[in-house]
Amino acid sequence: DQQVKQNSPSLSVQEGRISILNCDYTNSMFDYFLWYKKYPAEGPTFLISISSIKDKNEDGRFTVFLNKSAKHLSLHIVPSQPGDSAVYFCAASEDAGGTSYGKLTFGQGTILTVHP
Amino acid sequence: NAGVTQTPKFQVLKTGQSMTLQCAQDMNHEYMSWYRQDPGMGLRLIHYSVGAGITDQGEVPNGYNVSRSTTEDFPLRLLSAAPSQTSVYFCASSSFLAGDVGELFFGEGSRLTVL
Numbered sequence: 001d002q003q004v005k006q007n008s009p010s011l012s013v014q015e016g017r018i019s020i021l022n023c024d025y026t027n028s029m030f031d032y033f034l035w036y037k038k039y040p041a042e043g044p045t046f047l048i049s050i051s052s053i054k055d056k057n058e059d060g061r062f063t064v065f066l067n068k069s070a071k072h073l074s075l076h077i078v079p080s081q082p083g084d085s086a087v088y089f090c091a092a093s094e095d096a097g098g099t100s101y102g103k104l105t106f107g108q109g110t111i112l113t114v115h116p
Numbered sequence: 117n118a119g120v121t122q123t124p125k126f127q128v129l130k131t132g133q134s135m136t137l138q139c140a141q142d143m144n145h146e147y148m149s150w151y152r153q154d155p156g157m158g159l160r161l162i163h164y165s166v167g168a169g170i171t172d173q174g175e176v177p178n179g180y181n182v183s184r185s186t187t188e189d190f191p192l193r194l195l196s197a198a199p200s201q202t203s204v205y206f207c208a209s210s211s212f213l214a215g216d217v218g219e220l221f222f223g224e225g226s227r228l229t230v231l
Contacts, residue, residue, distance in 0.1 A: 004158070034219070043120070043206055043222030044159070089158060103149075103174065104220065106158035 003027045004092050006107035013114050019077040021110050023090030026071065030092040034104065035064060035075050038087045047088075048075070080114045087111050118142050122207050122223035129197045129230045137192040137226050139207030147210040148190040149220070152176065152203040159206065165190055197230045204228075 005024045013019045021035075031052040036044035050057040050064045050073070057064050063076045077084055090107040123138045141148065149164035151174075161174030165184040179201055181193040190209075194201060204227050208220035 006158075041224070043208075043224050044220075045222070046219045049219065091159075103161060103164060104159075105175075106151075106160070108156055108158045 001026075002108070003030075004090055004105050004107040006088075006090055006110050008110050009108070010111040010113070013080045013112070015082055015114055015116050016079045019075075019080045019084065019112055019114065021075040021077075021088050021090075021112065023073045023075075023107050024071060025073075025092055027092070027094065027105070028071070029094040030105075032093045033064070033066060033073050034091045034093075035062075036089045036091060036106075037084075038089065038109070044089060077112075080112075082114050082116050085112055085114050120207055120209055120221055120223035122205075122226050125224065125226055127226065127228050129194075129228065131198060131230060133197050134193070134195050135197065135228075136194075137205055137207075137228070139190045139192065139223060140188050141190075141207075141209040141221070142188065143209060143211070143221065144187060145209035145211045145221070146187070147212065148184065149174070149208050150180070150182065150190070150192045151206045151208065153206060153225075154203050162192065162205075194228075197228075199230045202228060202230045 034049040035047040037047045038044040048059050048062050050066050066073045087109045089109045091104040120141045146167050150162040151159040153159045160176050163182040165171045171182050204225050206225050207223045210220050
């Protein structure tokens, strides 16, 4: 049972345009959400996160939106750059400050390709 | 700044063989964990540790053992490898900072093939 789902295996975008990556979850106990980026032959690297008490968090070109009622989050990249081409993983954690610390549930990943 | 170091990067085993994937971090992180990545499945938690001498199971622990004798090291042992354990394995670590949750630092991965 996949508790975190990224239903789009891939996304192709032109340089300078907006990239929108989507993620859905089913576990209502999740209270912290993260996005990781992964290049080939490297480990995932942390990108941006959001707590369930917020609905938006912004960091430079990256913005994460959380819709708790729909159990949906999205990552917006504006403007997209060729160097953003990578696999993006959505992840979630429950009871983040307690016993579930660091126990992340990941989605399947979305391959983003940004064309020059 | 080494961060999280995994060895070996590649390994081929025959069914029934045993091996240990090594993981070391130099950031004095309390929390360490092992994930496996399979096509279409994302990353799944195998085992984790919140400090030396303390380990616990994740989502997919069967067939794997871990121990944490020091803060720096968290080896993952396969006692009798099976083809279903063919995967890419990632070790990760994190620190219990106030307000800091789940920001894991990952190693580069170890690709294991079991024939």
